[in-house]
Amino acid sequence: MPISAAATTLVSPGDEPRELLRPRYAVGTSQEVTLRTDYRIQQQVNDQPARDLSPAALTIPMTASAGTDGVDLVLGAVTTPDPALNKAFTAADGSQAGLGMSDFGAITELRLAPSPDTPNTARAALEQAFYQAVYRSIAFPDEPVGVGAVWTVHQEINGGVSLDQVTTATLVGRDGDRLTIDLQVSQTPTDSVWLLPNDAGALDIEGYVMEGVGTITVDLGLPLPVSGTIEVGGQQTYRDSYSASTLVQTQSTRVSWAE
Numbered sequence: 001m002p003i004s005a006a007a008t009t010l011v012s013p014g015d016e017p018r019e020l021l022r023p024r025y026a027v028g029t030s031q032e033v034t035l036r037t038d039y040r041i042q043q044q045v046n047d048q049p050a051r052d053l054s055p056a057a058l059t060i061p062m063t064a065s066a067g068t069d070g071v072d073l074v075l076g077a078v079t080t081p082d083p084a085l086n087k088a089f090t091a092a093d094g095s096q097a098g099l100g101m102s103d104f105g106a107i108t109e110l111r112l113a114p115s116p117d118t119p120n121t122a123r124a125a126l127e128q129a130f131y132q133a134v135y136r137s138i139a140f141p142d143e144p145v146g147v148g149a150v151w152t153v154h155q156e157i158n159g160g161v162s163l164d165q166v167t168t169a170t171l172v173g174r175d176g177d178r179l180t181i182d183l184q185v186s187q188t189p190t191d192s193v194w195l196l197p198n199d200a201g202a203l204d205i206e207g208y209v210m211e212g213v214g215t216i217t218v219d220l221g222l223p224l225p226v227s228g229t230i231e232v233g234g235q236q237t238y239r240d241s242y243s244a245s246t247l248v249q250t251q252s253t254r255v256s257w258a259e
Contacts, residue, residue, distance in 0.1 A: 004156045006106040006139040014149030014171055021140040021179070023105050024220050029066040031222045031259070034059060037129040038254040040233075045247050056082035058129045062097075064223045070109065071223040073097040078126070085125060091117040097130060105218075106139035106153075136230045136255045138169055138181060138216065147174055161194045161205065161236075163187045177220040185232050186211045194238055204241055209234035210251070229256040 038057040044050040061076035100109030141151040157163040173180035187210040214230030233252030
């Protein structure tokens, strides 16, 4: 699936010395890394009790290998606190995925190829986890920067609600090729309606807040982040103009990487 283009804008170049930040791993470079995702969502209609619709958190160990057209991923044993989903993942060992990458480090494409016997529940959970991770990634500016540099990354997220996501990145530390980057994320709807899945209609957006922070460590010589956590959350209010019903959603996502 294609990923929306990421446009970077330099706000401040930071201290000297400065240089262009670019991934510089060689084809064949491999890395063992674990991705963890946790998505929480509660939903309330009018004065009814709130319902917890949160999917299970996932822990996804993987081996990343730099290829000629991006990064190839082989997944290990995926685990989750949900017993039924955990059982479904026993057939998913050896599933593969891939990431298309730009020269600026932005992810341009996501490829998923679960093992043939992987149940649909496990396939859907994997897709959601990688979707969250992809849109919490970072792209580098097209100008030389040093420690203290600040830049923004604009990206459109096209789901039921079309969003303009702005990530503000600050290079807070550097040790050789290893960079520590603080992130601030905000999302703003680009339309006034939420198109419901399966052509079920539309709801007016009355309020939308999604924002968060995190810190990520990347190594220019490796394909994926080596550590870090990004948390984004907020609340959305929707109204059905025909029935005058109000829907309130409280959401949070947590994406973390570790070697």
